[in-house]
Amino acid sequence: MYLVKLYICILSALFLFQTTRVSESPQADYKQLYYRAEKLSNAATPSANTDKEALSNYLKVVGFLSANHIDDHFLFRAYISTATFLQVLNRQKESVIYLKEAISLKKKLPDISDSTFFKPLVYCGNAYYQLDQPDSAAIYYSQAEHIADKYPKVSELERLYNTLGVIAYSSGNYNQSVTYYQKAISTLTDHQVYVKTFLVVYQNNLASALKKLKRYDEALKIYRGLLPYRIETDALLHNIGSAYLAMGKFAGAIECLNKVKYNDQKKFNDLGRAYFGEKDYALAAFYLQKAADLTVKNKQGHKIIDYGITLKYFGDLWFEKGQILTALSYYQKSINSLVFGYRGRDIYDNPATFTSVFNTMELLETLNAKAIAFKKLYSESGKVKDLEASLQTYLAFYKLANYVERVYDNDESRLLITDKKYASHQQPIEICLQLFGLTRNRAYIEQAFRLDEENKANVLSLYLREAKLKAGSGIPPQWLQQETLLKRTITKITLGAADEKDSLKLAKLNSQLNEYAINLLKVQKKIDEQTKFGRLKFKENSLSVKAVQDIVPSGSAILSYHMLDNSVICFVITNNAFEFFQTKMPADFEASLKQLYGQARLRGGNNRIQLKQLTQYFYHLLLKPAEQYTTGKNDLMIIPDGGLNYIPFEILADERGDNLLEHFTVTYNYSCAVLQNTTSGSIKLLNTIGMAPFASSLPPGNILRRLPASRAEMEALNGSRLLGEKASKQQFVANAHNFNIIHLATHAVADDHDPNRSFIAFYPAKPDSAMSYKLFLPEIYNLKLDKTRLVVLSACESGVGELVKGEGLISLSRAFSYAGCDNIITSMWKADDASTAYISERLHFYLQKGNSIAWSLRQARLDYLNDDDVAATQKVPGYWAHFRLIGGFEAEHNSYA
Known part of the structure; x- marks a missing residue:
């Protein structure tokens, strides 16, 4: 993302407190020096001389006042103005010194509101971020957030949200960055008067995050919509070009990038990549060399990431030319540039640990490219050492990916990493098998198994692990309740917005959604900061x-x-x-x-x-x-x-x-x-609830058919049975967590194109109101069913859904796993009412005798197949094989009598 850098001039009008009266002295002209510096720093046509004199005057003021402390209020003001002007001059390290001095005056100025320290905290965070020290930046942003929570109307709050979006973006947490950017935009536009430049910057950043999420049409619409402002036009053209580049439209990318008037590493890197895509390797090398030359010329620490990308692209170029060792050398240099504190010169060396999530997408791509290059080198050299090096590089790739997944706090962002992992998952497993064939070392087979596990339901596994950690980490119940309530509210608004056609109402819903999303992030951050949970979830959990x-x-x-x-x-x-x-x-x-x-x-x-x-x-x-x-x-x-x-x-x-x-x-x-993470042990029948909303007559306007045989499914249940209008969505959501076994005999619809629109149907008292009777997949995720040992989804299509590579079927049944239920019996296709009722009745008969779930389901099916009263034509798999038990191991089952 080309982030538009806007440094902040603090005008004297922003000084929000009265200075104390000071005694007259020969040095009392410090104020005149300060105002002279202010005038010069805001000159309409600044020059090197005006900048030099302005900075000299600022430094004289802070030097005199910090030595004498005769007017600490004015000193505070002078510190911030000096630091801000240093940021304008791009002297970030010096800026930090004065901002810290301003913040340290808090104890000496008890009469100043905490809100006054909001700006220096944000600016200090910005300076550290520009210095490529994101961990230090995060400390100051966190302090600024606490002030913003206390003073919601604090001036320039939108800057903080935009910066938090930048931090989330840089760590690859693009969904979170979208939330922050949208909040920055809404906070800015809530002002009656605001600077249009800031609106362009924030919307540009939002579009760049959408681009990373592969929502290219939305991103391009925003970029093009900003062009008429004629603000930061070159940056917008650059971003349009980079969007085309991400889409694989290399010619379009080149056309846009060549319109950009400025020259920097990002532009040259993108041009190099675009020409590489067009297979014009000469021009690709030409522009990559221009990017490398700029890095040498600038010698600025915050450009190191761009240089790492340049080196990676050079590696790709040499790989394409068949110069594998040269390519590996460039990949190794790239990794050195992208991993803070790593200095591995040997191409056979890889980072052993990762402590930052910044620039991880670029690093993941570089590690993957290096692993592929070693595999290619092995095909030429025949040396086992090279094949082992490929495997070790893949293992470094997975170590980084797993670290990032643990840091991310939502499944959408984790799935982006899962996509990266799955794209290369076959190669390391095949290498393990190849190494086993060469060495007969069974350790490679175990490694292949672990790598396979890395690409199976890793997001679900991490979620379940975190849920258990939360349960045992001493988090105050009210925080967890608040988190749950916010998630449910967000889900409700999201689903409602999907059906809203009125643009004004939709805008209001989106504004509400963003507000709740920000509040959710704050609650989750509080949980992480003030409990052991944050530290626990960063621990690696290697499967053996x-x-x-x-x-x-x-x-x-x-x-x-x-x-x-x-x-x-x-x-x-x-x-x-x-x-x-x-x-x-x-x-x-x-x-x-x-x-x-x-x-x-x-x-x-x-x-x-x-x-x-x-x-x-x-x-x-x-x-x-x-x-x-x-x-x-x-x-x-x-x-x-x-x-x-x-x-x-x-x-x-x-x-x-x-x-x-x-x-x-x-x-x-x-x-x-x-x-x-699945609880073992046989099921104990504490209490059961069965719901059959379509067992009897239905209200006018309903489009879902009756399921008369579902009444028979309820007859074997030893517990609560809710039929017809009593089987409402409201009843289920309010009471489901109280039951040990839940049996739903109803309709279910799986939406392969948009899994979030998949639903389980309850009694349609208001057929024209989908939210009143359809329990959508995201709503199931928010249920609390950790005390429920079995859910039976006797509903067509409850077990099918979108097949997500590396995660499996994103189905209604999987959502119940997220909700905490360890065992789910689901349906893989549209079932026959009568055979389903038969098998369900026998299932509960055997469960009530204390048998395991798996054994009870098997025996219920065998009873159906062995029943002479069931016609032979109705014993084909279509009648009985739709049921699937997803669950864990249980205690040894009993044989029934």
């Missing part, structure tokens, strides 16, 4: 095979799959063994996978032969190699990857035609890391 084995019961086995380009790996973990197998994927694998999912859902037509072929085909590929490791086991925990998330493994059949359901209970989970 031994730790996973410790949670596996003796009769169980984990089958964790990983999809490579041309093969499938399966890690098999039992309480005393860790094995793996690799199966080559036939050319028709993906097509057959989609065909199996489609055939499994069918309830009509004669597809038995085709379905049998498909189930045996995938059994042979996915389960047959595991038989030697699962002998004697009763329970399988399946952790799928990619398209395997859609397969009901229970229907896969061996060569005899026996499907998996006949021999095993089957449970699914997102990852072993999530599994570790």
Whole structure:
């Protein structure tokens, strides 16, 4: 992002307190010196001479008053004016000295309001930020925030929000930066009179954050809308060009960048990258050299990041030319520039620790490029050392990514890092397998397993881990309640805004949303600062095979799959063994996978032969190699990857035609890391609630059909049963957390294009008001169901949703995992009412006898399949295989009698 730098001149009119009367003395002309300095510093046509004289006069004033302390109020004012003028001259280090002196006068000036210190705190933070010392900057910004909380109308508050946006942006937390930039804009425009330049700056920054979030159309609309102001036009053109660059529109980027009149490292870097994209390597090298020359000329510390980017692009250029060692040399230099305090000259060296999240996106890209280069070098040299170096660089990449994920405080920002990780996830795992083949060292297989786990539901795993940390870190309950209330309010406003057509009402909703989002950030920061939670969540939690084995019961086995380009790996973990197998994927694998999912859902037509072929085909590929490791086991925990998330493994059949359901209970989970955070133990029936809102007649205007068989699902429940209009959304939200088992027999809709619009339906008392009866996915995230041991979602499509690479299906069922429930039975497709009711009734029958969830679900299905009263045509998978149990290990089940 090209951040427009606006340094602040503090005018005498901003001096918000009266100076004390001082005795006349020969030195009393300090005020005349000060006003002379003010006049010169604000000269209409400044020159080197006027600047020199202005600074000289400022320094004489602060020198005299700091030595004599005859007028500390005026000294405070002089300190700030001197510091501000030094910032105008871009002498940040000297500026910090005087700002600190101003802040230190607080104890000597008890009559001055705390709000007066807001500006020097913000300016001091700005100076440290310009010096590439973000941690020091954060200290002063935090103090300024505390003053702003106390004085909400403090002057120039918008500056603080904009700067906090810049900090969040620089750390890659783009969603958070959007919140701060929007608040800066609304705070500024709330003033009757404001400087248009500031509006351009803040909106420009907002657009740049949207660009990083890949919301290119929104960003370009803002940039173009600012051009008519004719303020910072070059910076706007630069940003438009960089947006085209991010979109891969290199010719458009070059056209815009060539219109920019100034020359700096960012512009030359972007031109170099654009010409590289156009495969004009000569011009790419020309502009990158210009960027490097500027760095040498300026010799300014805050330009080091731009130089790091220049070096990375040079590395890409040499890699493209086939000069791998030269490319690696440039990548190593780039890493040295991007990691504060790191001085690793050897290309085989990588940073061991990371203590900052600034410029991480650039660093992640550089580490990834270095790892690829080492892999290429190995293909030429044949040296195992080079292949090991590639793996070690990938491990540094993951160490940084994991650090950043722990620092970020929302899933949207974490998913940006997940995307970066997933884009390269196959390479390090393949390298591990390759190294194992070369060395037979099983440590590489364990490393492959850990890398696989890095790309499975890492965001969910981190969220669950943080939830447990919060529960045990002594956070005051009222803070957590406030956090929950703010999240629910934000969700409600967000969903309401999505349906609002009136532009004025929409603007008001967006303003409210931003206000609540800022308040949420403040609460979360308070939780981090004043409890141990902030320190706890930064601890790295590396998953080990031994730790996973410790949670596996003796009769169980984990089958964790990983999809490579041309093969499938399966890690098999039992309480005393860790094995793996690799199966080559036939050319028709993906097509057959989609065909199996489609055939499994069918309830009509004669597809038995085709379905049998498909189930045996995938059994042979996915389960047959595991038989030697699962002998004697009763329970399988399946952790799928990619398209395997859609397969009901229970229907896969061996060569005899026996499907998996006949021999095993089957449970699914997102990852072993999530599994570790899942509470073990068999379910204890404390209390149960069942809701069937569509069991009876419905009000006029309702478009969802009745589900008459859902009444039968409720009959086996030993607890509260709410049917029809009693099964309202309000009842569920208010009371769900009080129940041990929740059974929802209703409609559900999964929206693959916008998962946040996925919902579970309750009784539609007001069919024209979606919020009154639809429980949307974000609302489920905000529920508190940590005491709920089982949720049964007997609703079509509750288990499907958008398949997010590295996270799995972003489904309604997954949302209940976020809400704290460890076990969810969900539906993978539109279910048959009668068969669903049958299986649900038997499920609860066995649960009430004390059996485990997995065993009860399996036996309920077997009862259905073995019932002679059920027609053979209704025993195809489409009638019974839609149910899926997502959960953890339980105590050994009882056999029923």
